[in-house]
Amino acid sequence: MEANVPAEVYDAFIAARNKGDAQALARLEADHGTQTLLNKGLLFRSTTFFATALREGCRRLYGPEADWDTQMRTAQEWGARSPSFSYDAAADLANTPIILTDVPYLDRTTWNPERYRQAIRVDAYLYPFHGTDTTLRGTEYQRFHTTFGNVLRSELKHYGMDTPPSSFDAYLQFVDASLDRRVREGAVALKLASAYVRPIDFGPAGQAYAQAAYESFAAGRSGDRRALENFLARRAAQYACDRGLPLQVHVGMGHPEPGMLMANTAPFLLEGFLNTRSLNRLKITLLHGGYPFSSDCAALVQTYGNVYLDFSWMPYLHHFYLRQKLSEWMEILPANKLLFGTDTAAPEFHVAAAHYARDSLNVVLDQGYQRKVWNAQQTEWLARRILWENTAELYGLEMPHPC
Numbered sequence: 001m002e003a004n005v006p007a008e009v010y011d012a013f014i015a016a017r018n019k020g021d022a023q024a025l026a027r028l029e030a031d032h033g034t035q036t037l038l039n040k041g042l043l044f045r046s047t048t049f050f051a052t053a054l055r056e057g058c059r060r061l062y063g064p065e066a067d068w069d070t071q072m073r074t075a076q077e078w079g080a081r082s083p084s085f086s087y088d089a090a091a092d093l094a095n096t097p098i099i100l101t102d103v104p105y106l107d108r109t110t111w112n113p114e115r116y117r118q119a120i121r122v123d124a125y126l127y128p129f130h131g132t133d134t135t136l137r138g139t140e141y142q143r144f145h146t147t148f149g150n151v152l153r154s155e156l157k158h159y160g161m162d163t164p165p166s167s168f169d170a171y172l173q174f175v176d177a178s179l180d181r182r183v184r185e186g187a188v189a190l191k192l193a194s195a196y197v198r199p200i201d202f203g204p205a206g207q208a209y210a211q212a213a214y215e216s217f218a219a220g221r222s223g224d225r226r227a228l229e230n231f232l233a234r235r236a237a238q239y240a241c242d243r244g245l246p247l248q249v250h251v252g253m254g255h256p257e258p259g260m261l262m263a264n265t266a267p268f269l270l271e272g273f274l275n276t277r278s279l280n281r282l283k284i285t286l287l288h289g290g291y292p293f294s295s296d297c298a299a300l301v302q303t304y305g306n307v308y309l310d311f312s313w314m315p316y317l318h319h320f321y322l323r324q325k326l327s328e329w330m331e332i333l334p335a336n337k338l339l340f341g342t343d344t345a346a347p348e349f350h351v352a353a354a355h356y357a358r359d360s361l362n363v364v365l366d367q368g369y370q371r372k373v374w375n376a377q378q379t380e381w382l383a384r385r386i387l388w389e390n391t392a393e394l395y396g397l398e399m400p401h402p403c
Contacts, residue, residue, distance in 0.1 A: 140259025312341025
């Protein structure tokens, strides 16, 4: 739809949908055919593997004999029971004992803390004075900065502040206190999702330059945003390194909407960051297989002993490509470097992703065995390592054997 209506119409559609404004949506449909365009796009996307995975996940989760309408009624009924009911059912069906999630907050009375573990998106701390204005198409940039800003305001409020303090030292003290508390509450990793809003190079930046930029922004003046962002990102990475927490980094493609600049997500942008001597013991996970930079990711993981590759998201976006890359990765990477994941906000996709990932891994391992790349013992060991042991060791999780 975004490519077939004026940009301001698309913005209005997203705003109306987010607010649940039925009248505004009806006007946009009457004037611009927005819903018709959306439905047409969904029809064209029905041949993607994403759509296939959704259908398979619903079939497995809600019953293989039920038609689509019945499956959707079941989904609504389960959702009404409790926020976690569908996710627990999906995790049980997929035999997933522990789920890592980067949602900002979890109600521990609803979401079992033994199953659901958090990774903290530290991006919220990198942009204390950033707005959502942009000249880019789409709404990805605005959406991510809005999310970052909401989390920062919530954390500031927790410490009795409505806005960031005027002093940079005070802000750093706040960041440390906030991270310390969230780690005590159960977070097991930090995460950088800033690829959606800026390049992921995170170059060197001195504290004096960062302080000057921060205090200039706090006073309502302009400043060097990159110096401030880079300093805060590297400081968060050092925080993780000093405490033995892994750091996840989003690399590669984002959602199917303009706003993210693909050049900003290329994994080789991280090389200066990865070569930081004080971070040599920081366990860094490159997320989502880095499509379309998947081979570039493998080169970094093979080069740096503290860098790992997670292929979450790929199992329900790619079928042939995932098998191709699994074969490539497993032939060049040490057995402890590759991690299974799903990256699914919907329980149906978790079920489908777990199924397709195991199926693809089984096919690739069998082909490797037939080609005498691995013997039988090695294929079984690689399956265990990739499906759970690597993740358990990296994040310090005590898990039963799930695969």
